[in-house]
Amino acid sequence: MSLPRLALTAGEPAGIGPELVARLAASDLPADLVAIADPALLAQAARAAGIELSLRSYDGAPVTARARGELRVVATTLSAAATPGRLDPRNAPYVLATLARAADGAGSGEFAAIVTAPVHKGVINDAGIPFTGHTEFFAARAGRDVVMMLTAPGGARNGGDLRVALATTHLPLAAVPAAITRAGLVQTLRILCDDLIAHFRIAAPRIAVLGLNPHAGEGGHLGREEIDVIAPAIGQLRAAGFDVQGPIPADTAFVPTQLQRYDAVLAMYHDQGLPVLKHAGFGHAVNVTLGLPYLRTSVDHGTALDLAGTGRADPGSLFAAARLALALARS
Ligand SMILES: NC(=O)c1ccc[n+]([C@@H]2O[C@H](COP(=O)([O-])OP(=O)(O)OC[C@H]3O[C@@H](n4cnc5c(N)ncnc54)[C@H](O)[C@@H]3O)[C@@H](O)[C@H]2O)c1
Numbered sequence: 001m002s003l004p005r006l007a008l009t010a011g012e013p014a015g016i017g018p019e020l021v022a023r024l025a026a027s028d029l030p031a032d033l034v035a036i037a038d039p040a041l042l043a044q045a046a047r048a049a050g051i052e053l054s055l056r057s058y059d060g061a062p063v064t065a066r067a068r069g070e071l072r073v074v075a076t077t078l079s080a081a082a083t084p085g086r087l088d089p090r091n092a093p094y095v096l097a098t099l100a101r102a103a104d105g106a107g108s109g110e111f112a113a114i115v116t117a118p119v120h121k122g123v124i125n126d127a128g129i130p131f132t133g134h135t136e137f138f139a140a141r142a143g144r145d146v147v148m149m150l151t152a153p154g155g156a157r158n159g160g161d162l163r164v165a166l167a168t169t170h171l172p173l174a175a176v177p178a179a180i181t182r183a184g185l186v187q188t189l190r191i192l193c194d195d196l197i198a199h200f201r202i203a204a205p206r207i208a209v210l211g212l213n214p215h216a217g218e219g220g221h222l223g224r225e226e227i228d229v230i231a232p233a234i235g236q237l238r239a240a241g242f243d244v245q246g247p248i249p250a251d252t253a254f255v256p257t258q259l260q261r262y263d264a265v266l267a268m269y270h271d272q273g274l275p276v277l278k279h280a281g282f283g284h285a286v287n288v289t290l291g292l293p294y295l296r297t298s299v300d301h302g303t304a305l306d307l308a309g310t311g312r313a314d315p316g317s318l319f320a321a322a323r324l325a326l327a328l329a330r331s
């Protein structure tokens with residue numbers, strides 16, 4: 001039987017992504033690993049980290065076994081030689097070309113899933129290309145509404161997984177209140193519930209929806225978004241039969257006794273939910289994009305320019321992302 005094929009994008013060439021992809025290839029993960037990257041960059045990162053890598057050109061043929069270190073590559077050429085730790089806007093189109101190739105392959109069924117190493121959003125913008133993240137890039141390319149969810153195995157302290165989804169993703173904090181709309185929340189909650197049922201095999205997901213303001217608005221005295229927007233969206237989902245609770249004050253939503261009651265928490269913005277998730281699981285948590293017509297998982301960390309080229313980057317999250325992608329593909 002052929003192995004499930006995972007597309008691996010190596011991300012920012014000056015970051016830790018190429019080294020992590022090489023480390024994953026050196027593992028015994030039972031998958032047909034296809035990197036979409038510059039082969040010379042992968043070889044250079046592997047050499048620097050003392051990883052033995054055997055690169056082969058990707059020809060599309062199915063494979064039934066993969067030896068440690070074996071990695072097929074869709075060769076994508078850097079615009080400028082990469083130096084670890086030093087960003088170069090000239091390579092931004094290269095980074096986006098790797099994402100586009102992965103998206104097209106996953107969309108056509110060529111890949112069972114995409115697993116992405118981190119990109120640097122700033123340098124892509126410095127190159128004059130508007131870009132806020134993989135999540136938004138894949139959503140736009142697929143023409144779908146999506147939801148960013150991070151999952152930390154065992155992060156709920158009761159042995160369960162901590163899952164945090166976001167109502168808004170990469171935008172300035174000042175723009176958050178206006179970006180939270182009733183229709184948007186309803187769509188986000190539907191995608192979250194549907195994908196927890198379809199992909200995570202949770203028959204009736206229990207969702208905690210956080211408030212936006214301190215103490216969930218304190219009855220309207222500390223903000224009205226809970227009353228005007230969040231509660232009506234929750235009501236709509238509940239009327240449709242979903243187990244959605246809230247708006248819950250964010251400051252106490254993550255205490256273990258509260259978390260036990262839920263399968264996922266919907267935070268209103270990036271830094272309301274992700275610091276908790278990363279505190280609980282940094283290094284082995286996984287970022288999953290829900291709502292895409294294909295599977296996409298990613299690491300819980302960024303480009304770590306300070307570690308690039310040192311061989312000291314922890315590959316735990318990329319391994320977890322690849323394992324989750326495989327599990328989701330099998331299910
Ligand atoms: N999946 C992604 O593409 C992704 C995720 C998060 C951040 N980013 C981007 O990465 C860039 C840098 O972001 P940042 O500095 O806020 O976060 P970062 O995760 O790159 O670094 C934060 C700290 O964590 C450490 N760290 C990160 N990954 C590590 C690993 N695998 N092993 C050991 N230590 C690790 C770094 O050395 C640093 O001290 C930004 O452009 C950001 O947007 C991308």
Ligand SMILES: N[C@H](C(=O)O)[C@H](O)COP(=O)(O)O
Nearest residue numbers: 133134135136287298300301
């Ligand atoms: N919000 C993510 C995090 O903090 O880990 C990260 O920026 C990556 O997002 P994309 O997968 O959309 O690039």
